[in-house]
Amino acid sequence: MPAIFVSKSIQIDAPVEKVHACVRDFKQWPTWSPWLISEPACEPEFDADGNGYSWDGQIIGSGKMRITGEDTPNSILSDLSFFKPFKSEAKVRFTFRENGDKTDVTWAMNSSLPFFMFFLKKMMVAFIGNDYQRGLAMLKDYLEKGSVPSKLEFLGESSTNATDFVGISTVCSTSEIGPAMKKDMSVLHEWVQSSGTNPAGPPFSLYTKWDLIKEIAHYTIAFPVASIPDTLPERFLSGHRPACKAYKVRHTGPYHHLGNAWSSGYGHARAKVFSQDRKETPFETYDNDPTEVSESDILTTVHFPSR
Secondary structure, three states, X not given: OOEEEEEEEEEEOOOHHXXXXXXXXXXXXXXXXXXXXXXXXXXXXXXXXXXXXXXXXXXXXXXXEEEEEEEOOOEEEEEEEEEEOOOEEEXXXXXXXXXXXXXXXXXXXXEEOOHHHHHHHHHHHHHHHHHHHXXXXXXXXXXXXXXXXXXXXXXXXXXXXXXXXXXXXXXXXXXXXXXXXXXXXXXXXXXXXXXXXXXXXXXXXXXXXXEOOOOEEEEEEEEXXXXXXXXXXXXXXXXXXXXXXXXXXXXXXXXXXXXXXXXXHHHHHHOOOOOEOOOOOOEEXXXXXXXXXXXXXXXXXXXXXXX
């Protein structure tokens, strides 16, 4: 069967003993789990001896995880079993390495796919790797700040109006998307002020491509406008976003946790909570000004066009 190996790392500003103890305590996992955030109603069950937990959800499937060995505070080994959406087994390893007064954490997994799913190997590695990155980012905030500034609201389906827009399109690596979008937004904002343009609503970004395997993103960040100007600066473009019905997920918190909203929305589509219209481009709207609120109060709504 096709073998799968995933490994992601992060540095956390906390002593190794504290980081190990947090990961070792499964009752703390709901706070930073990249999966349980997608389904708050799914309440895990914890083994009485503290060495394992299980879950059974509509969105995230069902499974169990149990510790099989550990070298405190250096590593934790676990067996991971999935029952739904398909059966599989995996070996999971957390490694903790003291680095001065910080800790380098590595989350790794060895598993395999059923033989008939061999063609999904690269995609599964990319998906799981993305989940691990999101989870480690939340673990980092949890240990460094005492909480995870990432909250989701599943707003359901509603209509979104059509709009013309002026924006900037960029292709970049997914790891650089934060700085790239910040730079593009700054250029757009300067144009809005200098041109006297009155935006017709909050800014938004259209994601025409997000390749997890190649780690490349294609996006257009834009302001809606009542009418498109006759001339635009170099690099600028104009376009039209059609009206659509969309399943909406609102995220409260810093932009580096926005992947939680995107991953959750796609998970809800796979679980048939809504029927995604893949012919239309998903997008996110920026519902308040990040310069006027605290990082934990930034509001972003992700729109998944639906049928």
